[in-house]
Amino acid sequence: MDMLQIVSLGIVASLLVVVVKEQKPSFAFFLILLTGITIFVIVIEYITEIIGLIEYLGVKANVNGMYIETILQIIGIAYIAEFGAHMVRDAGLSSVAAKIELAGKVLILVLAVPILKAVIETIIGFIPA
Numbered sequence: 001m002d003m004l005q006i007v008s009l010g011i012v013a014s015l016l017v018v019v020v021k022e023q024k025p026s027f028a029f030f031l032i033l034l035t036g037i038t039i040f041v042i043v044i045e046y047i048t049e050i051i052g053l054i055e056y057l058g059v060k061a062n063v064n065g066m067y068i069e070t071i072l073q074i075i076g077i078a079y080i081a082e083f084g085a086h087m088v089r090d091a092g093l094s095s096v097a098a099k100i101e102l103a104g105k106v107l108i109l110v111l112a113v114p115i116l117k118a119v120i121e122t123i124i125g126f127i128p129a
Contacts, residue, residue: 006042009038009039010035010039013031013034013035016031017031017032029090032087032090033090036086036087040083051072054071055068055072066114067115070112074112077104077111080104081105084097085100085101085104
């Protein structure tokens with residue numbers, strides 16, 4: 001499925017939501033949720049290809065697998081947190097969406113600390129004593 005089909009799905013769903021929202025707000029939110037999940041599932045196929053390429057490049061560059069895995073986890077957390085926050089925001093719960101975003105940022109920071117530590121240790125190793 002290409003971008004034109006994804007955009008078409010989004011436009012059709014948006015029109016349906018606008019029509020249905022006045023009489024059945026809960027059904028309109030269900031349409032929003034279903035559309036978001038459908039688009040996410042479609043995009044997962046492309047994300048899988050990108051992850052494979054990043055892992056391949058990491059092996060070719062002789063980068064520690066732990067670093068590649070951590071970076072991929074960070075990217076995954078960022079996308080999932082953004083997706084979840086947008087879905088909750090569509091339901092009108094901005095404060096919950098902000099908490100999801102905060103949790104994503106904290107988890108990213110937790111995963112990034114070991115990489116930051118390794119970078120600092122490497123830099124210190126280059127400095128003559």
